[in-house]
Amino acid sequence: MKKYIIGIAISIVGIKTSIACSWYSEDASYYNLFNQELIADKSLSPFYLTYDVTFYGDSYEYDNESKDEINYNILEWKKYFDNQINEKELNYLVYQSSLNELTNIANTKSFKKVNDTLKKQVYLTDKGMEAIQYLIFAKKCEPFATMTRENGDDEWSYSIVRKTPTKAQFMSIAKIGNGLYATTKNNDIKLRIAYQLVRLSHYAGFNDDAVRYFNTYVEPLKQKSLFYYYALEQKGGALFNQKKYAEAGAAFASVFNNTTDRKIPCYASFRISNQMDFNKSIAYCKTANEKAALYVLRGFNKFSNGLSEMKNIYAVAPKSAYLELMACRALMQLEHKAFLVPNDYEYIRNSTFPTLDANSKVFLQKIILFTETLLKEKKVSRTDFWQAYVAHLYLLNGDYQKAKNTADKVISDDKDIVAQSNRTSFCAYIANLKTIDATAEQKINERYLSKISNENEKHFVYEILAHNYIMQNNFAKAFLCHNDFSGLYGSLNINIITDLIALFEKENKSEFEQSLINNKIKSKEPLLELYDLKGTHYFKNDDLENALVWYKKINKNIAFLKIHEYQYDDEGKESIIEKDGVFNGYSNIDAGIFSSKVQTYFDDNIDNAFNDKTYESFAFINNKMNKQQLVEALIQLKKTAIGNDENAAKANFLLGNFYYNTSLWGFYRNFFFYEPGNYYLSYVYTYNTIPNKLKKSYNYNAGAGLISYNQPKKPYDYYLKAESLSSDKELKAKAVFQASKCELDLLFSAEDFNFYSNLKQLYNSTNRPMFKRLKTYYAQTAYFKEIQSNCNYFKYYLQYRL
Amino acid sequence: MKNHFYILLLCIICIACEKKQQTSFYFWKTSYQLSANEQKYLDSLGVQKLYVRFFDVDIKNGKPLPIGEIKIQTQNTKQEIIPVVFITNETFAQIDQKNIEKLATHIQKEIAFLFPKISSKLLKEIQFDCDWTSSTQANYFSFLKIIQQNNPDLSVSVTIRLHQIKDKIKTGVPPVNKGVLMYYATSNPLTFDAKNSILDNTLAKNYISTLADYPIALDLALPIYSWAIVQNQVGEKRLISGIRNADLRDTTLYQTLASNFYFIKKDHYLKGNFLYEDYTLKVEELSTQELNIAYKNFIKKNKKKELTTIFFQLDDATLSQYSIIQLKNILQ
Numbered sequence A: 001m002k003k004y005i006i007g008i009a010i011s012i013v014g015i016k017t018s019i020a021c022s023w024y025s026e027d028a029s030y031y032n033l034f035n036q037e038l039i040a041d042k043s044l045s046p047f048y049l050t051y052d053v054t055f056y057g058d059s060y061e062y063d064n065e066s067k068d069e070i071n072y073n074i075l076e077w078k079k080y081f082d083n084q085i086n087e088k089e090l091n092y093l094v095y096q097s098s099l100n101e102l103t104n105i106a107n108t109k110s111f112k113k114v115n116d117t118l119k120k121q122v123y124l125t126d127k128g129m130e131a132i133q134y135l136i137f138a139k140k141c142e143p144f145a146t147m148t149r150e151n152g153d154d155e156w157s158y159s160i161v162r163k164t165p166t167k168a169q170f171m172s173i174a175k176i177g178n179g180l181y182a183t184t185k186n187n188d189i190k191l192r193i194a195y196q197l198v199r200l201s202h203y204a205g206f207n208d209d210a211v212r213y214f215n216t217y218v219e220p221l222k223q224k225s226l227f228y229y230y231a232l233e234q235k236g237g238a239l240f241n242q243k244k245y246a247e248a249g250a251a252f253a254s255v256f257n258n259t260t261d262r263k264i265p266c267y268a269s270f271r272i273s274n275q276m277d278f279n280k281s282i283a284y285c286k287t288a289n290e291k292a293a294l295y296v297l298r299g300f301n302k303f304s305n306g307l308s309e310m311k312n313i314y315a316v317a318p319k320s321a322y323l324e325l326m327a328c329r330a331l332m333q334l335e336h337k338a339f340l341v342p343n344d345y346e347y348i349r350n351s352t353f354p355t356l357d358a359n360s361k362v363f364l365q366k367i368i369l370f371t372e373t374l375l376k377e378k379k380v381s382r383t384d385f386w387q388a389y390v391a392h393l394y395l396l397n398g399d400y401q402k403a404k405n406t407a408d409k410v411i412s413d414d415k416d417i418v419a420q421s422n423r424t425s426f427c428a429y430i431a432n433l434k435t436i437d438a439t440a441e442q443k444i445n446e447r448y449l450s451k452i453s454n455e456n457e458k459h460f461v462y463e464i465l466a467h468n469y470i471m472q473n474n475f476a477k478a479f480l481c482h483n484d485f486s487g488l489y490g491s492l493n494i495n496i497i498t499d500l501i502a503l504f505e506k507e508n509k510s511e512f513e514q515s516l517i518n519n520k521i522k523s524k525e526p527l528l529e530l531y532d533l534k535g536t537h538y539f540k541n542d543d544l545e546n547a548l549v550w551y552k553k554i555n556k557n558i559a560f561l562k563i564h565e566y567q568y569d570d571e572g573k574e575s576i577i578e579k580d581g582v583f584n585g586y587s588n589i590d591a592g593i594f595s596s597k598v599q600t601y602f603d604d605n606i607d608n609a610f611n612d613k614t615y616e617s618f619a620f621i622n623n624k625m626n627k628q629q630l631v632e633a634l635i636q637l638k639k640t641a642i643g644n645d646e647n648a649a650k651a652n653f654l655l656g657n658f659y660y661n662t663s664l665w666g667f668y669r670n671f672f673f674y675e676p677g678n679y680y681l682s683y684v685y686t687y688n689t690i691p692n693k694l695k696k697s698y699n700y701n702a703g704a705g706l707i708s709y710n711q712p713k714k715p716y717d718y719y720l721k722a723e724s725l726s727s728d729k730e731l732k733a734k735a736v737f738q739a740s741k742c743e744l745d746l747l748f749s750a751e752d753f754n755f756y757s758n759l760k761q762l763y764n765s766t767n768r769p770m771f772k773r774l775k776t777y778y779a780q781t782a783y784f785k786e787i788q789s790n791c792n793y794f795k796y797y798l799q800y801r802l
Numbered sequence B: 001m002k003n004h005f006y007i008l009l010l011c012i013i014c015i016a017c018e019k020k021q022q023t024s025f026y027f028w029k030t031s032y033q034l035s036a037n038e039q040k041y042l043d044s045l046g047v048q049k050l051y052v053r054f055f056d057v058d059i060k061n062g063k064p065l066p067i068g069e070i071k072i073q074t075q076n077t078k079q080e081i082i083p084v085v086f087i088t089n090e091t092f093a094q095i096d097q098k099n100i101e102k103l104a105t106h107i108q109k110e111i112a113f114l115f116p117k118i119s120s121k122l123l124k125e126i127q128f129d130c131d132w133t134s135s136t137q138a139n140y141f142s143f144l145k146i147i148q149q150n151n152p153d154l155s156v157s158v159t160i161r162l163h164q165i166k167d168k169i170k171t172g173v174p175p176v177n178k179g180v181l182m183y184y185a186t187s188n189p190l191t192f193d194a195k196n197s198i199l200d201n202t203l204a205k206n207y208i209s210t211l212a213d214y215p216i217a218l219d220l221a222l223p224i225y226s227w228a229i230v231q232n233q234v235g236e237k238r239l240i241s242g243i244r245n246a247d248l249r250d251t252t253l254y255q256t257l258a259s260n261f262y263f264i265k266k267d268h269y270l271k272g273n274f275l276y277e278d279y280t281l282k283v284e285e286l287s288t289q290e291l292n293i294a295y296k297n298f299i300k301k302n303k304k305k306e307l308t309t310i311f312f313q314l315d316d317a318t319l320s321q322y323s324i325i326q327l328k329n330i331l332q
Helices: A042-047 A072-080 A087-096 A099-108 A126-144 A167-183 A187-204 A207-221 A226-241 A245-258 A263-269 A275-284 A288-299 A306-316 A321-338 A358-377 A383-396 A400-408 A415-432 A438-449 A455-471 A475-480 A494-505 A511-520 A526-540 A544-554 A627-641 A646-661 A713-725 A729-750 A759-764 A769-777 A782-790 A792-801 B002-020 B036-044 B089-094 B097-118 B137-150 B162-166 B201-207 B288-301 B324-330
Strands: A003-008 A147-149 A160-162 A563-569 A574-579 B021-027 B049-060 B063-067 B080-087 B125-129 B155-161 B178-182 B217-223 B227-231 B237-241 B254-258 B261-264 B268-270 B273-275 B280-284 B307-312
Touching: A042 A263, A042 A321, A072 A087, A072 A126, A072 A226, A099 A126, A126 A167, A126 A187, A167 A187, A187 A207, A187 A226, A207 A226, A226 A245, A226 A263, A245 A263, A245 A275, A245 A288, A275 A288, A275 B268, A288 A306, A288 A321, A306 A321, A306 A358, A321 A358, A321 A383, A358 A383, A383 A400, A383 A415, A400 A415, A415 A438, A415 A455, A438 A455, A438 A511, A455 A475, A475 A494, A475 A511, A494 A511, A494 A526, A526 A544, A526 A627, A544 A627, A627 A646, A646 A713, A646 A729, A713 A729, A729 A759, A729 A769, A729 A782, A769 A792, A782 A792, B036 B324, B049 B089, B049 B097, B049 B125, B063 B097, B080 B089, B080 B097, B089 B137, B097 B137, B125 B137, B137 B155, B155 B162, B162 B178, B162 B201, B178 B307, B201 B288, B217 B288, B288 B324
Parallel strands: B021 B049, B021 B307, B049 B080, B080 B125, B125 B155, B155 B178, B178 B217, B217 B307
Antiparallel strands: A003 A563, A147 A160, A563 A574, B049 B063, B227 B237, B227 B280, B254 B261, B261 B280, B268 B273
């Protein structure tokens, strides 16, 4: 299978943010803790609440998988043939067989010239023959029932139309149908013929005929089977075309109520636009459940006020599953508001659960009141469902003790209702905790170890835990609720790192602490990685002595960063491959970090990136170093740099190189951000927050990079000092040229750097003093020639700006 | 004799004035058939060109596809029809360079397929409507160039939003000769504040302060539509088009909260839409005076001599709010 790579991922296994970015799920934006699958009637599942697609269970647009739908027509045929023919064979008979084949069977009463799949003795019986005759008729109707494209070749040619029969064609087919209806004895087949005639009339635009066929052919059979409702749906369409909206509405409500596969089309066809029609439609409905279905058709819209329709349904059909459906939809609408997954928005950061606004709160109170009354009146069919439901409403209301007490009292034989009550009870218990102590931790651990939790519940609980832990200054535990160490790469938050070290060093960890760690941290040597993080916190702040203290605790070459690339095969299946990057997180750092070159490209490999070898003058700089050795080298260089001799000049030059290379525009710009490569910097370029400023934020993943660490002034000063100390014109030229790079960075950094800044205009405002210095003092050096042939800025300067 | 000369001169001036000012409409419904009243407006206002939305293009299953194509019931024999294609910004955000050409071909083919159904005249102009941004600019502009190259005899025009005038450095100027400034949508209707989000003349005026520097010739589109923004019990919002304050006079159903804001007292249907109690509703509509101010503000800044003003949109419900005389007065 052909494979191709389309993107480079970020460095840490398990981070899903970059994948998640590609598409947003509203359904995943809140903690859904109530299970709407508790609704008694499973055929209502397409009408469960979802924000991502129109109907629950529909595939997302991104993955175009078709649903494995039940073909009710085939099941009816199966019943008709007393289960003697399997579904595959029936599919051939109904959909794939040709008119010729069926006509052959009908005319010769044998299986000459037909596909083997059709060779079933039962087809030659009277019952079978009626079916074959019907199918011959159905195939004649088929061209006028299916949609075809009017224009062309692919999906772009969209004028999809249904072929309309001429009056003559219609009359001729109807005549066959009429005859067949009269001679057919089996009522199932008669009903099918009648259905075909109603549909043909409706699609052909002969709405009166459609209604007439229904009333005279379908109704008298008194057979309320599937095809009765299929025919009723067609009659509904015809009534709608006749502008008899109330009658049409009642027809659709009946079909909705009595079929599984026609619920969605009925919803799509239903349209009543004034109260009078709606009242009439209710009056036309024959049963309480059909009336209730009509309220669902009106109230299914996500924008609706579910409570209003709940009241309507309760008044006519309190035992119906439609009441549970509308109740669940209303509850989840509130859950969608109350338990939003916190993100970078200020609104959530400063709130605690439940995050309901005043209007939603009023709505919730009204539903609570209604449900409490409903429970008192005892007209509903499943008290256990409604008890679990009201307990969850209390949870949404922030009335945790009441929620727990109510949920704990639910007695049910339905294991799903029991599971729901337990979940509501446990979430209420957690939400009610003022502090998280060892007892609470023990309880949480027990619940998860017993494996009865679902993912949403787990995340919800972690959410509350994380917030509470932060309030208790328990940073490590708060952090571990949602993050692995990569959550620190952007910020290197010292409070969290220190607290994590204390937790990892603790000898008698509780079971809960151990599972909290195991849940998120997959590292082989977590403590060493934490020492590195602490050391690097100091290193990034240029506190080399303190950095060394922590690096020394590591005392070996560790490596933990990898590049992850997404691979997609021809079918679009995703897989991730792991590769080594330029930087593994701690060791194998090339001496090039002290080097320079006229032009450095981010995608160069390390051997091409640099050509200056000044660092070879210092024996303490190894070709490959770990962070400890690197910091030791820097300390040495800083000591040497204080002097006045040529060595001091070189040391200043190398320090300039190090700080330049690890700055925003340097080849090692990824160094302090724990990126394995320098080409794509997720932490630097993603949406940033500064975690330690937020009291309750749990999301440490956001980095704190770009501007804060771009310090071109530092290398600039080292380069100028190198120039002033050195007597080597070549080194001086190199230092001045490197300083010119910093000069440009300083210019752009001083500006409030943004994507839309007019950089060209900004650049034109500088007269490049370092370039002038190069031209004035170092025009005779070999390095000057190298710059001239490799740096376009410089060429431009010499040509136009001098 | 002298008097005659002045009268003649006056006539010439008037004729010249007439020539400079054209009135037109956008037709944005999904089924094309003009009612007698709609036709009357076109005739009385001397409309020569009608801008008809043919279809939208959006990304579906990862591919750009046409959506909501117009169903053409009758042919228009009077006006020149200008097909308008709305393309979502997302389309240009997702498409790659090599598929732009394919998209252009598809769109041309679809227009060629639909156009003869609506008009027997020659196709002279097509218009694209896209709220492009700086990030989609390159793809959109390259698409426009391809369309123009493929159809050198055709005039390609685009709609321009107010923010694209103000931020022309950021969003760029499309590579076409003609544009229509959509002089509306000055703020986000979902913010639900006191401002009229369809058109706030003060805001709009700020947006066009640099209009004189805009490099392409612009016609003007003015909003005669109205709508209600409905907020439900959990704060979600929806738009219902065609609602005006005059529709909300029944005090048993509506409680006035503030100017243009209403509270729904009980469940009922409003122009075919079912509203539940506890909803809040905000109406946005524009008076002829406000539209006249908008028009005047625009022509003060617009240097173009010939101007077509296109009203959005042609449909009976909207027209019932503005008489032919009122529409003429807007453009005085």
